[in-house]
Amino acid sequence: xxxxxxxxxxxxxxxxxxxxxxxxxxxxxxxxxxxxxxxxxxxxxxxxxxxxxxxxxxxxxxxxxxxxxxxxxxxxxxxxxxxxxxxxxxxxxxxxxxxxxxxxxxxxxxxxxxxxxxxxxxxxxxxxxxxxxxxxxxxxxxxxxxxxxxxxxxxxxxxxxxxxxxxxxxxxxxxxxxxxxxxxxxxxxxxxxxxxxxxxxxxxxxxxxxxxxxxxxxxxxxxxxxxxxxxxxxxxxxxxxxxxxxxxxxxxxxxxxxxxxxxxxxxxxxxxxxxxxxxxxxxxxxxxxxxxxxxx
Amino acid sequence: xxxxxxxxxxxxxxxxxxxxxxxxxxxxxxxxxxxxxxxxxxxxxxxxxxxxxxxxxxxxxxxxxxxxxxxxxxxxxxxxxxxxxxxxxxxxxxxxxxxxxxxxxxxxxxxxxxxxxxxxxxxxxxxxxxxxxxxxxxxxxxxxxxxxxxxxxxxxxxxxxxxxxxxxxxxxxxxxxxxxxxxxxxxxxxxxxxxxxxxxxxxxxxxxxxxxxxxxxxxxxxxxxxxxxxxxxxxxxxxxxxxxxxxxxxxxxxxxxxxxxxxxxxxxxxxxxxxxxxxxxxxxxxxxxxxxxxxxxxxxxxxxxxxxxxxxxxxxxxxxxxxxxxxxxxxxxxxxxxxxxxxxxxxxxxxxxxxxxxxxxxxxxxxxxxxxxxxxxxxxxxxxxxxxxxxxxxxxxxxxxxxxxxxxxxxxxxxxxxxxxxxxx
Numbered sequence: 001x002x003x004x005x006x007x008x009x010x011x012x013x014x015x016x017x018x019x020x021x022x023x024x025x026x027x028x029x030x031x032x033x034x035x036x037x038x039x040x041x042x043x044x045x046x047x048x049x050x051x052x053x054x055x056x057x058x059x060x061x062x063x064x065x066x067x068x069x070x071x072x073x074x075x076x077x078x079x080x081x082x083x084x085x086x087x088x089x090x091x092x093x094x095x096x097x098x099x100x101x102x103x104x105x106x107x108x109x110x111x112x113x114x115x116x117x118x119x120x121x122x123x124x125x126x127x128x129x130x131x132x133x134x135x136x137x138x139x140x141x142x143x144x145x146x147x148x149x150x151x152x153x154x155x156x157x158x159x160x161x162x163x164x165x166x167x168x169x170x171x172x173x174x175x176x177x178x179x180x181x182x183x184x185x186x187x188x189x190x191x192x193x194x195x196x197x198x199x200x201x202x203x204x205x206x207x208x209x210x211x212x213x214x215x216x217x218x219x220x221x222x223x224x225x226x227x228x229x230x231x232x233x234x235x236x237x238x239x240x241x242x243x244x245x246x247x248x249x250x251x252x253x254x255x256x257x258x259x260x261x262x263x264x265x266x267x268x269x270x271x272x273x274x275x276x277x278x279x280x281x282x283x284x285x286x287x288x289x290x291x292x293x294x295x296x
Numbered sequence: 297x298x299x300x301x302x303x304x305x306x307x308x309x310x311x312x313x314x315x316x317x318x319x320x321x322x323x324x325x326x327x328x329x330x331x332x333x334x335x336x337x338x339x340x341x342x343x344x345x346x347x348x349x350x351x352x353x354x355x356x357x358x359x360x361x362x363x364x365x366x367x368x369x370x371x372x373x374x375x376x377x378x379x380x381x382x383x384x385x386x387x388x389x390x391x392x393x394x395x396x397x398x399x400x401x402x403x404x405x406x407x408x409x410x411x412x413x414x415x416x417x418x419x420x421x422x423x424x425x426x427x428x429x430x431x432x433x434x435x436x437x438x439x440x441x442x443x444x445x446x447x448x449x450x451x452x453x454x455x456x457x458x459x460x461x462x463x464x465x466x467x468x469x470x471x472x473x474x475x476x477x478x479x480x481x482x483x484x485x486x487x488x489x490x491x492x493x494x495x496x497x498x499x500x501x502x503x504x505x506x507x508x509x510x511x512x513x514x515x516x517x518x519x520x521x522x523x524x525x526x527x528x529x530x531x532x533x534x535x536x537x538x539x540x541x542x543x544x545x546x547x548x549x550x551x552x553x554x555x556x557x558x559x560x561x562x563x564x565x566x567x568x569x570x571x572x573x574x575x576x577x578x579x580x581x582x583x584x585x586x587x588x589x590x591x592x593x594x595x596x597x598x599x600x601x602x603x604x605x606x607x608x609x610x611x612x613x614x615x616x617x618x619x620x621x622x623x624x625x626x627x628x629x630x631x632x633x634x635x636x637x638x639x640x641x642x643x644x645x646x647x648x649x650x651x652x653x654x655x656x657x658x659x660x661x662x663x664x665x666x667x668x669x670x671x672x673x674x675x676x677x678x679x680x681x682x683x684x685x686x687x688x689x690x691x692x693x694x695x696x697x698x699x700x701x702x703x704x705x706x707x708x709x710x711x712x713x714x715x716x717x718x719x720x721x
Contacts, residue, residue: 095611097607097610097611100606100610102533102534125613125614125615126613127613128610128611128612128613129612129613132611132612133607133611134611135604135607135608135611137604139602139604139605139607139608140608141605141608141609141623142605142627151609151612151614151622152612152613155612155613155614155615155618155622156613202608205608205612206611206612208612209612209613
């Protein structure tokens with residue numbers, strides 16, 4: 001051993017440890033995924049988003065590999081999968097948040113109400129007014145609570161009178177379940193609120209421009225369980241009027257809030273199905289491995 | 297068990313060594329701070345010690361008999377008579393009141409030399425403006441001659457050589473005793489331009505010159521710098537050309553300031569035919585010099601705006617322009633302002649480039665506009681420091697104190713602005 005150079009000995013150590021890890025009969029890492037093939041029910045009868053053969057690459061790296069999926073009207077769909085599987089990247093394609101990354105290239109067909117959202121004449125500002133977004137970390141503007149919610153309507157010119165704007169702010173805060181807590185301090189700075197309140201404020205800000213779709217990128221990962229429960233309740237309420245796409249690391253959350261669940265793996269969309277089906281009887285072996293906690 | 301306790305012992309022993317290291321490290325830090333503070337304190341003490349006397353003027357107050365016969369003047373409104381009249385005679389006469397022993401022509405001459413060379417013209421101006429005063433006796437406060445001033449202020453200081461004759465020294469002592477010669481706050485320093493005579497020299501011209509120059513610098517460098525920073529940071533495509541510009545801006549920040557003076561001389565004065573010694577050209581040259589500082593600090597400020605804020609704004613559908621105007625610039629403003637003010641403070645203290653564009657000229661008048669010949673504070677200090685007369689030395693130190701006051705207030709303003717704006721956001 002002593003005569004070996006360190007790198008070789010390290011390798012030898014790893015080999016020594018090898019048998020300590022229980023060998024599974026069907027190691028998920030060995031599973032070959034066929035590109036563009038998704039099991040389950042990726043398509044819907046009346047889709048809000050119709051996505052066909054979508055691929056995303058960062059320079060030479062392909063982050064999303066040939067995904068086709070429909071997102072139904074007023075549906076809550078969750079994207080789950082191990083870290084780096086591309087679920088966030090895919091979500092960000094839906095309102096073109098990837099545009100600001102120079103090396104990011106999106107190909108394929110992405111239709112919102114049968115209109116191509118990546119069309120060269122398509123205005124990204126209008127798209128984002130229709131497809132709002134809530135981020136992983138609560139990111140209120142360092143302004144007052146009122147100004148945070150009013151910002152979207154203001155820049156889009158949705159309210160002509162102060163009273164209209166007041167109504168929009170109140171309604172949005174009510175829908176986000178924040179009105180009772182915030183009504184007495186609309187002028188105080190938003191960054192002074194608790195994390196859960198901030199995230200609900202961000203949801204209020206997103207719905208203030210009355211979008212059709214709301215994208216949520218791990219909206220509860222920075223929140224405590226109680227705040228998480230409140231946001232989940234909110235998602236359930238909002239599903240009546242909005243189409244919601246939520247990326248989550250918590251399978252319980254996906255199970256609680258979503259109608260359908262999509263499982264991503266290494267840039268592939270492996271399986272899409274009704275949520276209870278995915279969690280009780282997954283069709284694909286990888287999905288099963290993931291939800292039973294064998295990796296991820 | 298024994299294995300564990302011995303390990304704990306090893307850790308304990310190494311702890312002591314680690315703490316010793318930490319203490320030593322802290323000591324180095326404190327030593328560095330101490331050296332810096334000591335250097336600063338020495339500088340301040342030295343400047344204040346040398347310069348405080350610059351804020352004191354020496355005056356001789358005399359009851360001057362404006363006797364027509366003595367002056368050969370019976371009509372002060374007549375320009376010819378005014379130019380021929382002898383205004384020294386009544387001053388000497390007034391001095392003789394206090395020093396009766398001075399009778400010979402030589403003694404009278406020595407007596408007259410106690411006053412600054414502008415004393416006679418002060419009497420003349422008084423009569424020209426108020427012809428009725430002819431024949432009366434007026435109490436006039438004259439500035440003492442530089443040599444008298446040095447003697448009064450620094451008689452005990454071996455660094456100054458006293459250039460008064462024994463007789464004159466005796467007279468000055470007598471006059472001091474009678475309260476005829478007195479010292480007071482040097483308002484001349486803040487109310488006049490430069491002069492050949494230290495007692496008459498003021499720094500107001502240089503202060504106004506500096507203000508005018510800084511205004512030009514600010515008006516050019518601030519908007520251009522911030523626009524460049526915003527464009528480079530937010531809009532410029534990432535390509536070779538942008539990289540090239542970036543490298544060049546960083547290099548420009550390291551270019552010696554005198555090069556900018558050469559550029560100003562060649563381009564603004566040589567090519568565009570702009571006048572020499574004027575604040576406009578000085579301000580433009582300093583703006584060029586300050587630009588890289590402003591651009592670099594503004595870019596750093598823009599970079600430090602958290603990406604989550606941009607995403608939030610983009611997420612509700614703000615256009616690129618709106619993201620920048622509504623969120624990025626307001627959040628970056630404290631940093632931008634700090635950088636700009638520090639750049640301006642740097643420009644305020646700059647001498648070399650201004651020498652080349654002729655702002656080093658001897659200028660008596662306080663500049664009235666951007667196209668008047670002017671000098672600036674550091675150049676004025678440089679001029680005084682290199683002047684031969686002793687009185688200018690203390691003026692140079694006094695000038696440094698004025699300049700430092702301006703700089704410290706600018707830096708304080710930068711800190712205050714940053715604190716204030718940060719609190720708002």
